[in-house]
Amino acid sequence: MTADVNKDRLWNSLMTLAEIGGTAKGGVRRIALSDEDKRARDLFCDWARDAGCDIRVDSIGNIFARRPGRSPDAAPIATGSHIDSQPAGGKFDGAFGVMAGLEVVRALNDAGIETEAPIEIVDWTDEEGARFAAGCIGSGVFSGHRDLDKALALSDSDGVTVAKALEDIGYAGPEPAGSSRFGAYFEAHIEQGPILEAKGLPVGAVLGAQGQRCFVMTVEGVDGHAGTLPMAKRQDSFVGTAKMTVALSELASTYDPPAVITVGHVRVMPNSRNTIPGKTIFTIDSRHPDAATLERMEADMTRICQEIADASGLTLGVEAVTRAEPIVFDENCVEAVREACRKRQIRFMDIHSGAGHDACKVASVAPAGMIFVPCVDGISHNEFEDARPEDLAIGTQVLLDSMLAYAS
């Protein structure tokens, strides 16, 4: 029992969807619960109904499009992602996962396959977090990571709440969020990184998502006149920050597998050309797939920064702002993805996700796995985000085969 995905149909659906909120540079601006999001949701629902699906919407706006199975009571085998985008986002982040789900249903229809368990495509509400300053709202509520009422009360910069925005676009559904359960959940997504492309592989079997520790570091020294204060007498917070940044960057490569450590936000005070900076605030974003290593990284990073501060006559403040534990996907789901590749002789590799995804939330309430496909130059969250039609089709085929293994 097999079904083959249609590469051109998948690509055409993605390109048609990308017209909604399409930007001049070829990207997409489809902010969650905006008019563009509504039109894209409507289009998805139309297509899913045309493909024989029943549509349900839950109280946080998640859309469930179900292709019935022989056993109506069996937990559905689900897939999905999100239709919302970054303010200047691309055509593939999220949209690929939803359109891949639609292609799975269409291909099953073409092949005349009736599965035992239902197949369900989900469009999760607001994964990007670009409007309400909180990401994975829909999948977070569904999986119990977020409280429904608190999520509905989140407001955007104009004071519009999630509840009001859902009503405005007609997607405040009657189904209690989180009342349905999945037999398994698979999500197809572009990698958003350069690894698959560099290795020339069309598929990554995602083992899990890296855990994350973020810190705000405050380095305090003493302001001084850039002309009159000798180097030996300085307590230069920015020179200290520079030493810490170099040390953190070197530290990252000492872990196995390699960690990532990023100093992304830096604020120098007073930030005047002829004044020695008395105070610098910077952020550390550190990620690793292993919880114990992440713990060790935190200890190493704070120790190294403290040693530099002590040696430089600076004081150091460390504030932890994010502690997200690593996600480990279900071993059987991961193996189903690998097995689907093997059966079609598709070359693949095991990979960790550096970013968060809806699947990371769903993983706590259902067996979950992900399928990565390469994106051009690893670029994402950008209007120039791109992917090759053949890679997207291969990834979707692996998605179909993986789901079929569970739904048969």
Place this chain on the structure above:
Amino acid sequence: MTADVNKDRLWNSLMTLAEIGGTAKGGVRRIALSDEDKRARDLFCDWARDAGCDIRVDSIGNIFARRPGRSPDAAPIATGSHIDSQPAGGKFDGAFGVMAGLEVVRALNDAGIETEAPIEIVDWTDEEGARFAAGCIGSGVFSGHRDLDKALALSDSDGVTVAKALEDIGYAGPEPAGSSRFGAYFEAHIEQGPILEAKGLPVGAVLGAQGQRCFVMTVEGVDGHAGTLPMAKRQDSFVGTAKMTVALSELASTYDPPAVITVGHVRVMPNSRNTIPGKTIFTIDSRHPDAATLERMEADMTRICQEIADASGLTLGVEAVTRAEPIVFDENCVEAVREACRKRQIRFMDIHSGAGHDACKVASVAPAGMIFVPCVDGISHNEFEDARPEDLAIGTQVLLDSMLAYAS
């Protein structure tokens, strides 16, 4: 023939002057050509007239208060500094030099000394550069470093020109700026650095002022996702900037005498916690008293930064924004200061000025020298700027003796 300065009179004059524009924190806000500057100028003129001086004002608002000598045609031996302050400045920067000049005249009067050459006290217009975005306006025009008409046309953030501001406060004088010449010029000033205080010395004989080279450095790499881009694939402009900053800081101590190199202004783009910075712009302020060394520093700094950029896959743009050559004060003026110290058994050291002063401008049209006195903790351009009455008196005594050596 000697005259002794009066410590308490000097201190009281300084404290009375500091009431004009005095701030709650004990500092001074006396922006150039403001109402506070006018009132301080008026007070200085009143005091100088009371001490027997004739007042002249030139076309850029510089005030010359002359105590006549026996030879009315002899070039006057001049001293002075500025009465304007930083927006949140201290009681001593500039004000000390003008009040020291007044005390010299008063002490000569007390001692009944008539000098051969006239003694002249100058209050230079707008040394600080806090209002018209250009410093040393008065001494710059006087010495030919600035064009009079261009200086008069400079405008503040409200569009008020120097010409209009001078008229408004009644200090647009009739004397053509730069028409008078000095036999010599000595300026007393707080060090604005920590060296004299650290060495426990009341006087520095200033050899000259450091030259300055300032650069805007633009480091360009590639933006990336902090979670998905492996360290080895990054082109992180901020890690590059950090390496350059550490290397520049270490480089400074390799010169003899030690140079100062400061990274004071840093702008990281996009400056987001979870994005690898694709672009960083930072400034370098480098200073050294020797022109050849300054030249070598520029070459070393750009080479080191370029090497780091090349090794990190980054591009580097270097824009030179300031090239001020070192100032070397007149050897006889410097020796007069040293000799004045020796004769009164005042401990002193030779020192370079890290900051610019009116004397640095005047040095190109008259033999010039400076006398530094310690300031508490090296702090200046700050409301907490402070100095000890005894140090100020000792510095003023050295000023008097140095001037007398020339004026006798």
